[in-house]
Amino acid sequence: MIETSVQHWEGVDSPMDAVILFDVLMYVERADRLALYQKLLTQCLAPNGIIIVVIECNSPNSGWPSILERLGKPLAGYYEDVEREMLAVGFNLVYTQDIWGPDDFSNYSENEVKFLQILADNVASEQHIRAIIDDILHKRSQQGTYHKKFAIFKK
Secondary structure (H helix, E strand, C coil), X not given: CCCCCHHHCCCCCCCEEEEEEECCHHHCCHHHHHHHHHHHHXXXXXXXXXXXXXXXXXXXXXXXXXXXXXXXXCCCCCHHHHHHHHHHHCCEEEEEEEEEEEECCCCCCHHXXXXXXXXXXXXXXXXXXXXXXXXXXXXCXXXXXXXXXXXXXXX
């Protein structure tokens, strides 16, 4: 197992059977995602190797993307972008599953606020983040729902 940033990953010594990218690609800019897919396809994955992805779908009722957008740090990509890009470089989509769940910020924790602060490059105060969350909650007439996609792509 290797843990590193997409931009600094140097590849592996021998081909891999699987790569897992859970909730990471939405923070990676398009050019870096395309370079990663190309490297995986041509250098890193074994024949019939797979990439397993979980990523946000572009949903107007999802809280995290809304908050990050208000903080000036919109997500760099959504599932729809990733699928289109991976198919374009030569991967085959073999399975998808929608993941839906409650997106409830009515009782958000200190850790969630600090995580949002990190995602926003620490340019926003905790108070500012709390105000954004409260404003989004106030404008919603009902609890939000997140929508993610689980997908398997094959080389």
